[in-house]
Amino acid sequence: MEENSKVSFDSKSIQEILTLRYDTTLIPKLQKLSWKNFVPKNNPVSLDTIEKLITDEITTKINPEKSKISLALSGGIDSTLVLALIRKQFPKIPIETISIKFADSIDESTIASKTAEYFETNHSIISIENFLQELPKAIYISQKPFWDLHWYYVVKKANSFSNCLVSGDGGDELFGGYSFRYSKFSTLVNQNSSPIDKVKAYLQCHDRDRVPDQENIFTEKLKFSWNSTHDILLPYFDNSLSLLDQVFLADYNGKLLYNFSPINSKLHDYFKMDSVTPILSNNLIDYSTHVSYNQKYDQENNVGKIPLRMLLKNLDAEKFVNTTKLGFSMNTLNLWKTYGQKICKLYLTESRIVQDGLINNDWVKKHIDTPNLDVNYVNKFLGLLAFEIWYRLFITKEMKPEEQLN
Numbered sequence: 001m002e003e004n005s006k007v008s009f010d011s012k013s014i015q016e017i018l019t020l021r022y023d024t025t026l027i028p029k030l031q032k033l034s035w036k037n038f039v040p041k042n043n044p045v046s047l048d049t050i051e052k053l054i055t056d057e058i059t060t061k062i063n064p065e066k067s068k069i070s071l072a073l074s075g076g077i078d079s080t081l082v083l084a085l086i087r088k089q090f091p092k093i094p095i096e097t098i099s100i101k102f103a104d105s106i107d108e109s110t111i112a113s114k115t116a117e118y119f120e121t122n123h124s125i126i127s128i129e130n131f132l133q134e135l136p137k138a139i140y141i142s143q144k145p146f147w148d149l150h151w152y153y154v155v156k157k158a159n160s161f162s163n164c165l166v167s168g169d170g171g172d173e174l175f176g177g178y179s180f181r182y183s184k185f186s187t188l189v190n191q192n193s194s195p196i197d198k199v200k201a202y203l204q205c206h207d208r209d210r211v212p213d214q215e216n217i218f219t220e221k222l223k224f225s226w227n228s229t230h231d232i233l234l235p236y237f238d239n240s241l242s243l244l245d246q247v248f249l250a251d252y253n254g255k256l257l258y259n260f261s262p263i264n265s266k267l268h269d270y271f272k273m274d275s276v277t278p279i280l281s282n283n284l285i286d287y288s289t290h291v292s293y294n295q296k297y298d299q300e301n302n303v304g305k306i307p308l309r310m311l312l313k314n315l316d317a318e319k320f321v322n323t324t325k326l327g328f329s330m331n332t333l334n335l336w337k338t339y340g341q342k343i344c345k346l347y348l349t350e351s352r353i354v355q356d357g358l359i360n361n362d363w364v365k366k367h368i369d370t371p372n373l374d375v376n377y378v379n380k381f382l383g384l385l386a387f388e389i390w391y392r393l394f395i396t397k398e399m400k401p402e403e404q405l406n
Contacts, residue, residue, distance in 0.1 A: 007143050007394040011222050014358075017145055018217065018383050019229055021209050022258035026144070029261045030280065033289060035239035038249045040292035045307050047314065049287060055085055057281035062086070062164065067274065070096040070162035071121070072154050075111035077177075077308050077321050078168025082278050084317045086166065087119045096161050097121040098154055103129045104334035115320040126157050130339045131330060132382075132405045136389050140401035141270045142263045145390035147382040150330070151264050159271040169264070170280035173248070173256045174288040176296035176304035181205040182244055183302045195238035199230050202237070202250060211376045213363065217384075221357045244293040252289070336378045343405045344368060344381045351388045352396055359384060 013025045042049075062069060071086070073079045086095065097119075099112040109125045116123035131150070138152035139145060158165040171177055188201035203210060211217075218224035236250035261280075268275040278284075288296075297304045312318040332340070345368060353359045364384070367377050392399035 009391075009395055012228075014145070014387060015218065015222060015224055015228070016232070016258075018380070018387065019209065019214065019224075020206075020232070020254065021146070021148075021383070022255045023144060024232060024258050026258050026262045028257040029265050030257055030285070031282075032253055032257060033249065033285075035236070035241050035246070035249055037286075037289050038241055038245050040245070040290060042287055042290045043292055043295055045291045045295040047307060047311055050284065050307055051085065051311055053281060053284040053287060054082070054278045055089060056283070057278040058082075058086055058089055058276070061274075061276045061278070062090070062166070064090055064093040067164040068096070068162040069093065069164050069166060070098060070158040071166040072151075072158075072168070073097040073099050073112045073116060073121075073123070074168075075099065075108040075115060075321070076168070077305050077312060078171030078279060080115055080168075080317055080321050081171075081308055081312050081315070082166060082168045083115065083119055083121070084312065084315045085278070088315065095119070095121040096158070097123045098157050099123070099125050100150060100153060101125050101127045102131060102330040102335075103127075104338060105331040106329050108329065111320060115317075118317075118320060124157060126153050128153060130406065131335055132339055132343055132385070135386065135405055136393060136399060136403050137401045138267075139386060139390050140393055142266050143394070144263065145383070145386040146259065146263060147386035149263070149267075151260075151267055155264075155267045155271050155273055159273055163272070164274040164276060165268065166276040166278070167264075168279060169260060169277045170256065170285075171305060171308055173252045174279060174285065175306075175308050176244075176248065176293060178251060179297060179302050179304040182247060182297060182299070182304070185247055186243065186299070189243070191243050195234055196230060198237035198243075198246065199233045202233060202247065203229070207376060208379050209376075211374075211380050214380075216360055216363045217380070219357050219360050242293060244297065244299075248289075248293060248296075332378050332382065333375050336373065336381075339406070340378065340382060340385075341368070341373075344385050347385055347388050347405075348381070351384075352391050353384070353388050356391075359387070 010025055013023045016023050071083055073083060097116045099109045101107055101109045113123055138149040142149060155165060185201055185205045188204060189198050215224055233250055237246050296306055298306060312321060348364055354361045
């Protein structure tokens with residue numbers, strides 16, 4: 001892991017994390033793609049090709065004789081498909097599957113347990129009462145102020161019984177899994193809209209990351225500007241691609257590239273776990289990005305990941321899948337009511353990020369005691385909490401990663 005002494009304050013990084021929930025100053029583990037990588041040419045889509053490319057990555061990266069295999073099983077399309085193809089390739093190897101059960105949230109562990117039973121895995125459920133409890137440790141490992149670090153708990157658990165963790169990461173970005181955003185985006189703009197209007201519409205569709213007074217969070221010292229955010233996204237919408245192919249391009253070059261992939265890699269390195277992401281093989285990325293959006297996403301019925309759904313059906317595994325996109329889903333409003341607000345008030349009332357002139361205390365005081373606080377503001381406060389914890393760990397160095405938030 002990078003030495004703590006090398007972790008420094010970067011205003012661009014902080015603003016992006018608190019605005020987009022990703023950080024383009026991170027060095028991506030995957031190749032950044034341009035609009036040319038998304039020009040459609042692989043139509044009609046070939047299910048045989050997709051299955052072969054996923055299977056090739058599985059057989060290349062998994063050696064049953066050397067590795068004890070664990071797999072993060074959410075009960076969704078991607079992880080179920082990867083599990084089905086592993087079991088098809090290796091019918092007899094022992095597999096440990098892991099699901100997360102968050103307190104006061106939708107419980108998907110029942111679906112995952114049935115899937116695990118069908119594919120004959122040893123299944124474990126991580127029950128998390130207070131998601132924020134080990135946030136200092138997770139931030140210490142990732143070295144960035146992200147708060148939604150559920151993967152920390154998955155890798156930590158997997159480390160107790162295996163040395164190789166498999167995931168279904170990448171299915172949403174490569175095969176159109178964010179259908180709840182596509183439908184809204186299509187109502188806000190059209191093919192002839194200007195690139196900047198498309199960027200603004202794209203940001204509107206990321207409801208969880210957006211509050212109307214975003215610019216008031218930061219002080220003059222951080223020099224926040226929406227123009228800087230727009231500049232990051234403009235190349236994805238200033239090209240000849242179709243409207244939704246532009247969205248797929250922006251999604252790929254967003255959280256996947258500059259949050260999930262590099263941060264998860266740090267977690268794997270810390271726990272000395274091999275990482276296998278069969279859907280994110282270079283060959284499948286190259287193939288899938290050249291499949292047009294309408295081969296992946298049924299706009300009329302607002303259903304995404306059509307090729308992966310069809311593959312699951314062919315493998316007789318679609319009966320286990322939760323058709324509504326949830327992933328490892330946590331109810332942040334309930335988290336706020338049980339632990340979040342209390343912890344945020346403890347750390348943000350006399351915060352170092354306010355004392356050092358980075359965050360506007362008036363914004364904090366205006367919203368933190370608001371009854372029935374909107375979920376967007378809850379997410380923003382959790383982001384500020386992560387920033388404060390990161391600041392105390394790496395800048396003022398007054399906090400230890402073992403400290404727990406209760």
